[in-house]
Amino acid sequence: MSTDTSSPMGDPESNGRSVESLETVAIRFAGDSGDGMQLTGTQFTSTTAIVGNDLATFPDYPAEIRAPAGTVAGVSGFQIQFGSLDIHTPGDRPDVLVAMNPAALKVNLPTLEPGAMIFVNTDAFDARSCEKVDMPETVLEDDTLHAFRVFKVPFTTLTRGALEESALTTREKDRCKNFLALGLMYFVFGRPLEHTEKWLDQKFAKKPDMADANKRVLRAGFNYGVTTETIATTYKVAPAPIKPGTYRQVTGNTATAIGFVAAAKLADNDLFLGSYPITPASDILHELSKYKHFGVRTFQAEDEIAGIASAIGAAFGGSISITTTSGPGLALKGEAIGLAIMTELPLVIVNVQRGGPSTGLPTKTEQSDLLQAMYGRNGEAPMPVVAAATPADCFDTAIECVRLATKYMTPVMMLTDGYIANGAEPWRVPDVEELPKIPVQFRTEVEDFKPYERDVVTLARPWVKVGTPGLEHRIGGLEKAEGSGNVSYDPGNHEHMIRRRAEKVDRIANDIPDAEVIGDTQGDLLIVGWGGTYGALRAATTVLRKRGHKVSHMHLRHVHPMPKNVEPMLRSFGTVVAAELNLGQLRHILRERFLVDVKGLNKVQGQPFMVSEIVSKIEALLGSPSQEAVL
Amino acid sequence: MSVATPLVKLSRNDFKTEQEVRWCPGCGDYAILAQFQKVFPTLGIPREQFAVISGIGCSSRFPYYMNTYGFHTIHGRAPAVATGLKIMNPELSVWVITGDGDGLSIGGNHLIHAMRRNIDLNIVLFNNQIYGLTKGQYSPTSEFGKRTKSTPYGSVDTPFMPLSVALGAEASFIARAADREQKLLGDILTEAAKHKGTSFVEIYQNCPIFNDGAFFNITEKGTKDDNQLVVEHGKPLVFNKGKQGVIFDCYNPRVVNVDEVGLEAITIHREDGPLGYHLALARMHGPELPTALGVIRRVERPSYDELVNAQVETEIDKKGRGDLRELLQSGHRWTVEG
Numbered sequence: 001m002s003t004d005t006s007s008p009m010g011d012p013e014s015n016g017r018s019v020e021s022l023e024t025v026a027i028r029f030a031g032d033s034g035d036g037m038q039l040t041g042t043q044f045t046s047t048t049a050i051v052g053n054d055l056a057t058f059p060d061y062p063a064e065i066r067a068p069a070g071t072v073a074g075v076s077g078f079q080i081q082f083g084s085l086d087i088h089t090p091g092d093r094p095d096v097l098v099a100m101n102p103a104a105l106k107v108n109l110p111t112l113e114p115g116a117m118i119f120v121n122t123d124a125f126d127a128r129s130c131e132k133v134d135m136p137e138t139v140l141e142d143d144t145l146h147a148f149r150v151f152k153v154p155f156t157t158l159t160r161g162a163l164e165e166s167a168l169t170t171r172e173k174d175r176c177k178n179f180l181a182l183g184l185m186y187f188v189f190g191r192p193l194e195h196t197e198k199w200l201d202q203k204f205a206k207k208p209d210m211a212d213a214n215k216r217v218l219r220a221g222f223n224y225g226v227t228t229e230t231i232a233t234t235y236k237v238a239p240a241p242i243k244p245g246t247y248r249q250v251t252g253n254t255a256t257a258i259g260f261v262a263a264a265k266l267a268d269n270d271l272f273l274g275s276y277p278i279t280p281a282s283d284i285l286h287e288l289s290k291y292k293h294f295g296v297r298t299f300q301a302e303d304e305i306a307g308i309a310s311a312i313g314a315a316f317g318g319s320i321s322i323t324t325t326s327g328p329g330l331a332l333k334g335e336a337i338g339l340a341i342m343t344e345l346p347l348v349i350v351n352v353q354r355g356g357p358s359t360g361l362p363t364k365t366e367q368s369d370l371l372q373a374m375y376g377r378n379g380e381a382p383m384p385v386v387a388a389a390t391p392a393d394c395f396d397t398a399i400e401c402v403r404l405a406t407k408y409m410t411p412v413m414m415l416t417d418g419y420i421a422n423g424a425e426p427w428r429v430p431d432v433e434e435l436p437k438i439p440v441q442f443r444t445e446v447e448d449f450k451p452y453e454r455d456v457v458t459l460a461r462p463w464v465k466v467g468t469p470g471l472e473h474r475i476g477g478l479e480k481a482e483g484s485g486n487v488s489y490d491p492g493n494h495e496h497m498i499r500r501r502a503e504k505v506d507r508i509a510n511d512i513p514d515a516e517v518i519g520d521t522q523g524d525l526l527i528v529g530w531g532g533t534y535g536a537l538r539a540a541t542t543v544l545r546k547r548g549h550k551v552s553h554m555h556l557r558h559v560h561p562m563p564k565n566v567e568p569m570l571r572s573f574g575t576v577v578a579a580e581l582n583l584g585q586l587r588h589i590l591r592e593r594f595l596v597d598v599k600g601l602n603k604v605q606g607q608p609f610m611v612s613e614i615v616s617k618i619e620a621l622l623g624s625p626s627q628e629a630v631l
Numbered sequence: 632m633s634v635a636t637p638l639v640k641l642s643r644n645d646f647k648t649e650q651e652v653r654w655c656p657g658c659g660d661y662a663i664l665a666q667f668q669k670v671f672p673t674l675g676i677p678r679e680q681f682a683v684i685s686g687i688g689c690s691s692r693f694p695y696y697m698n699t700y701g702f703h704t705i706h707g708r709a710p711a712v713a714t715g716l717k718i719m720n721p722e723l724s725v726w727v728i729t730g731d732g733d734g735l736s737i738g739g740n741h742l743i744h745a746m747r748r749n750i751d752l753n754i755v756l757f758n759n760q761i762y763g764l765t766k767g768q769y770s771p772t773s774e775f776g777k778r779t780k781s782t783p784y785g786s787v788d789t790p791f792m793p794l795s796v797a798l799g800a801e802a803s804f805i806a807r808a809a810d811r812e813q814k815l816l817g818d819i820l821t822e823a824a825k826h827k828g829t830s831f832v833e834i835y836q837n838c839p840i841f842n843d844g845a846f847f848n849i850t851e852k853g854t855k856d857d858n859q860l861v862v863e864h865g866k867p868l869v870f871n872k873g874k875q876g877v878i879f880d881c882y883n884p885r886v887v888n889v890d891e892v893g894l895e896a897i898t899i900h901r902e903d904g905p906l907g908y909h910l911a912l913a914r915m916h917g918p919e920l921p922t923a924l925g926v927i928r929r930v931e932r933p934s935y936d937e938l939v940n941a942q943v944e945t946e947i948d949k950k951g952r953g954d955l956r957e958l959l960q961s962g963h964r965w966t967v968e969g
Contacts, residue, residue: 050965248964265955272719292946294953302744309708310715317720339705429959466700469679474694476703
């Protein structure tokens with residue numbers, strides 16, 4: 001939490017309390033999987049966006065749908081950082097923890113700094129629940145929490161009290177208690193209730209008693225704040241200076257989905273998605289299945305292979321085609337990706353990375369599929385790889401991938417990760433006119449048609465819709481003769497085609513923007529990142545530069561081929577550090593490609609980078625540049 | 632599949648390609664290719680509306696020899712590739728060419744799900760009961776105990792019967808043909824083309840190199856009369872030049888002499904009959920029973936591609952064709968003033 005210097009003010013809405021102004025706050029809502037913490041977090045996020053703060057969120061939930069109640073394994077958390085300035089991450093350590101039960105307290109206590117506020121549901125701290133997580137029943141009374149500002153709130157009792165006259169069952173009433181927590185946080189941070197109330201009316205349009213109950217509890221939470229004397233101070237977080245425009249909240253997965261709908265529209269074509277459900281990518285399938293009136297056909301296939309195979313079939317037919325998956329699914333798709341490379345069909349493969357190997361950590365984030373994306377196929381099988389940097393950037397990345405796939409007649413790998421896929425940020429909705437056009441030319445001319453005749457600039461072969469008279473032709477996974485596309489076992493032709501396919505991908509480097517650089521183009525240390533670590537690396541770089549270090553940050557969206565400024569940048573700094581959530585996969589590629597002694601800043605814990613850990617490791621490295629700096 | 636009147640009358644030669652056909656001499660695939668090239672021009676479908684999709688194996692070289700749109704994909708995945716193509720291009724006549732290894736081993740999953748969905752594909756499985764292209768290992772349809780390169784002491788795998796699999800997978804059209812029964816093969820391909828939904832055709836196909844004569848008792852003079860029963864909808868199940876017939880008793884088939892029981896006692900074949908009957912009929916085999924060829928089951932139910940595209944049309948009728956601006960502006964929004 002960063003405080004600005006202004007003194008407490010007499011605010012007419014402060015209910016007689018002192019009001020403190022803050023620049024940034026990070027709140028973590030934590031409870032049992034069934035406690036509705038994700039919903040609470042999302043609602044707090046929507047209201048916070050609407051009042052004009054910048055923000056970033058991090059939902060962190062278990063793989064089990066309903067882990068045993070009250071256990072550490074079943075804790076579901078949602079963290080949001082918001083502020084009056086640019087926010088790039090959900091915050092390293094929460095300033096405020098809302099703990100709905102002992103398990104939530106137990107899991108999150110180690111993440112808190114002394115002085116953090118903890119709101120606990122005292123009703124949940126009975127002997128049995130405390131014993132379940134190996135905590136003394138006296139935890140709220142003894143000195144375990146002495147370093148923190150603890151607010152003991154009987155959430156369940158207050159909820160039942162607010163719903164005394166309701167006809168709902170006790171069980172149903174108790175399920176509303178997350179709205180009590182939400183109402184209380186709205187009070188503490190001076191947010192209006194109306195957006196959530198409106199949302200409840202819409203959500204429960206057919207169950208007005210449920211809408212009413214939740215609204216009552218929300219208000220009861222707010223009013224509890226007003227009346228209780230334990231909360232002496234409330235906080236004000238002024239709106240951030242945000243570029244004017246219309247905004248909406250998006251997660252990376254939603255942005256990916258509507259990005260592809262937009263891309264198909266921009267290409268004046270219909271969209272096909274072949275996909276098999278897999279965490280954390282399934283939400284893209286869910287979202288796209290809603291857009292039938294955009295001509296989108298989603299196909300829930302029998303397995304990962306059928307997901308991509310059906311997309312290849314649709315691409316052969318002339319549609320904008322995609323498949324979505326996560327790491328283990330990508331492994332299954334490898335052979336089919338090779339087919340798309342050999343048949344030179346446009347296709348986008350979205351890999352929402354998660355912790356691996358094998359089943360790994362399905363709900364946790366990681367960047368450990370970069371080498372799989374680059375090389376995970378038999379034969380010489382290069383393909384473009386583009387990685388989205390933030391939740392909103394998934395929209396632009398989806399469009400970019402379709403542009404490259406159709407222009408160069410190649411499959412394209414789009415990498416996101418669990419962190420940006422589920423995380424949300426405000427997104428300035430673009431005007432349709434701002435979006436790039438995707439001009440797609442289908443071959444219809446019969447004369448001199450050769451299925452593998454290449455465009456002189458892009459080396460792309462022609463795309464023909466099945467059904468075009470006179471252009472009947474056969475393609476397949478066997479090596480093709482240049483031009484005719486007939487099966488060819490000719491040794492010289494094989495090497496020629498291998499080199500042509502690689503060169504086609506390499507030529508994309510002429511058609512992409514420079515990698516974004518935060519800071520100067522030369523200095524002592526360059527942090528190179530890619531994908532979803534953008535926010536943390538950028539925030540850390542800002543801190544380091546404020547402290548006077550000559551540090552810059554270069555971020556790769558186009559990972560293969562790389563933008564042209566990458567090499568000169570790598571050569572313009574005393575030290576280069578590749579910071580990534582794996583054991584050094586980008587580092588490996590940079591060292592191999594540019595023969596630069598890139599160092600690694602690595603973390604593989606299923607969790608995103610914390611800004612503070614990057615800052616401290618980079619400072620250590622600046623003090624002693626010979627070390628490897630592995631986190 | 633919409634059957635349009637072709638502008639140009641097509642002939643067998645229109646479906647031949649310049650590629651040299653490279654199956655082994657005497658391979659049953661030649662006869663099957665000849666029937667395809669004979670049947671396709673008669674279907675009233677323009678040539679560019681045909682797509683022939685295959686996996687991997689001897690049979691899967693097929694698309695290279697058909698002058699249509701063609702796709703030689705990867706092992707076992709042809710039904711999935713064809714599914715994506717058909718969903719987005721429902722007007723096409725899409726044919727999947729597969730074999731017993733490609734379709735029932737590595738690709739078994741895709742095959743059953745295509746049939747369950749009833750996608751409007753024509754799936755033709757060349758069953759030679761052996762792996763030919765990898766040079767002679769047993770396949771999932773090879774008989775128990777078969778000695779092959781990979782089973783020198785005899786296979787201990789129980790085989791699939793492709794039509795049983797198809798029926799278990801809810802197939803709406805199943806038929807069996809044989810490479811050496813040319814006219815019947817042509818008729819069955821024509822019926823398969825006409826059927827809306829997945830048509831599954833098993834073709835007994837001789838591999839002269841690794842499994843020669845596997846079906847000769849069903850297809851060759853001297854033995855075939857005793858062992859082959861061609862079924863026809865509404866007609867009694869008779870074989871052996873009408874001398875013998877099959878009676879189904881609680882789905883149990885038994886062979887009778889027609890002159891002993893009378894023709895009226897013989898079971899009448901119904902393509903829309905009960906599933907249990909179709910299963911028992913499809914599973915008949917020697918030495919006690921004849922093997923059934925022909926269209927065994929044909930029932931009507933909506934195809935997946937039809938339903939998917941109907942949903943798209945319904946939503947467009949209801950909401951209007953999706954507008955990009957509206958899409959971007961949907962959901963909870965707020966405005967930040969300059």
